[in-house]
Amino acid sequence: MSGTIFLDEDNATIYRYAPGTFAHPLRMVVLNRTAYLADEGLLKAVDLENPGRWHIVRPPGNAVEGVPIKELGDLALSGESVLLLDRSGDLYRYFPEDGRWSLERSATMPGAQPRQYLASVASYEDDFYLLDINLGQIWRHRGEKGEVVAEELGLEEAIDLAVDEALYVLAQEGSQARLVKLSGPPYKVAQGFDPPGLVAPTFLFVKGDYLYLIDDYRRLLLLDKESGEMMRDYYLRGGAEICALYAEGDRLYLASRDAIYAYPGLTPSTWERAPTEPVAPFLPHDPQIxxxxxxxxxxxxxxxLPDRAYLLPGAPRLYRYGVHEGTDFYLGREGAVTEKTPLLAMADGVVIRADWEYEEPTAEEMEEMLAETQETGYTPLEILERLRGRQVWIDLGGGIVVRYCHLSRIAEGLEVGQEVKQGSIIGYAGNSGTPQAQAGPEVGVHLHLEVRLGDGYLGQYLRPSEVKERLPQIFE
Structure with a gap:
């Protein structure tokens, strides 16, 4: 087994779907001829026996045991069920055979840390594992017991996790990615691999004797899991993006933009859906955005930009049982930002909101709001609005709005309807709306900045490593 294979109509079955059906799936598994994909924060089921048929899978009321699903970020196959990891840190289990759902792990379970960031889930036999990229830990759940089984330097900001008898981590060291194998328990780094020519790896999977690694969205590497030797690499002919994959027996399933490739092909020819209107006109995770x-x-x-994914869009915010929708800036040219640090318009636009009348919540109000989020299992919009503090919104046109949050004050004379030029001062950093503000206006000062794209936000529905890769591209 060696060489390079280009997948196309001659050697693969290609299932094609309407634009926007799944623009950038994060993970895929195949169970009983149905492909399950995590895309757009949802679980999407694609019937491979009846091409063209797909649907969104949700529990009744979009809640499991009273805990609402916020935004799904990863999934894994576990026996005849699918594990689903929410951005908030909750973990659900779905049983396709009878449609049952269960809550396997709550983000607020005993032992969970307030600043955890569970980014990947993997399953082996009856156990499942969770990668915390903020605290640098791997959790194992066996039966009703959950415990940290690995806590190594280098797990912080890791990219992905795969599991069989060992643990495999696609780790990040500065600008360099490395693939390591942890043996145990107790789990310690036992071996490191150096796959050739890595550019920007995003995805890791293990099945049988092989590790599968997606690099730069275009290349799939097949590695021997014992030696790390590259056995083969795959591309989609024409340069299509490879987002996720699943291996079942001798067959590979590759998820691309609105398409699934099965290799070797299941039939002599491909199946293509006739062109239709896009499913959604404005997808925040679309690479073309x-x-x-x-x-x-x-x-x-x-x-x-912050180095830590915890300060970027898509990270959990356990204190309010929600998901972070922007980027937190704590540093400026002179070091830590203060209440006197000016905030600049990132581009030309029109002011559509300026909270001149914002009033800081009292300690009692803050306590009540945060208690409600824990009781409901999410952050109600009216509470989120208060927690964003004093805000200025600038409309850039085309459905793009920049929100500046937690301001200490707004620039003198700034009014709704006013045109602002790039670089003009629109306000000053602060901590308004945050729990830290209860200790004084100088505690925890920062800018929370959101780039809104229609109803979504920049960085939504992406892997943490993808957010870190894409955000720098929007700045001069």
Whole structure:
């Protein structure tokens, strides 16, 4: 087994779907001839026996045992069920045979840390494993017991996790990715692999004797899991994006944009859906969305994007049982930002909101709001609005709005309807709306910035590593 294979109509069955059906799936499994994909924060089921048929799978009321699903970020096959990891840290189980759902792990379970960031789920036999990329831990759940089984330097900001008798982690060290094998328990790094020519790996999977690794969205590497030797690589002819894959027996399933490739082919010919209207006109996780954005400058002079995924869009916010929808900036040219740090318009636009009348919640109100989020299992919109603090919104046109949140004050004279130029001061950093504000206006000062795309936000429905890769592309 060696060489390079290009998948096309001659050697693969290609299932094609209407634009926007699944623009950028994060993970895929195949069970009983149905492909289950995590895409757009949802579970989508694609019937491979009846091409063209697909549907969104939701529990009644979109809640499991009283806990609402917020935004699904990963999934794994576990026997005859599908495990589903929510961005908030909750983990659900879905049984396709009879449609049952169960809550396998609550984000607020005993032992869970407030700043955890569970980014990947993997399953082996009766156990499942969770990768925490903020605290640098791997959890194992066996029966009703959950415990940390690995806590290694290098697990922070890791990209992905795969599991069989060992644990395999696609780790990140600065700008370099590395593939490591952990043996145990207790699990420790036992071996490191150096796959050739890695550019930007995003995905890891193990099945049988092989590791499967997606690199730069275009290349699938097949590696011997014992030696790390590359056995073969795959491409989709024409350069189509490879988002996710699943291996079942001798067959590979590759998920691309609105298409699934089965290799070797299941039939002598491909099946194609007739062109139809797009399923959704504005998808925040569509790779092409970056082309629609104007060229931005940073909102704080001398700042840079945070290194930690926990401060970026898509991260959990356990204190309010929700998902972070923006980027937190704590640093400027002179170090930590303060209440005097000016905030800059990132692009030309029109002010559509300026909270001159914002009133800070009292300690009692803050306690009541946060208690409600824990009781309901999510952040109600009216509470989220209060927690964003004093805000300024700038409409850039084309459905793109930039929100500046937690401001200490708004720039003098700024009014709704006013046109602003890139680089003009629109306000000053602060902590309004945050729990830290209860200790004083100088505690935890930062800018929370959201780039809204229609009803979504930039960075939504992406892997943490993809958010870190895409955000720098929007700035000059």
């Amino acid at each position: 970056l082309e629609a954005l104007p060229s931005f400058i940073f909102p704080i002079e001398g700042t840079r």
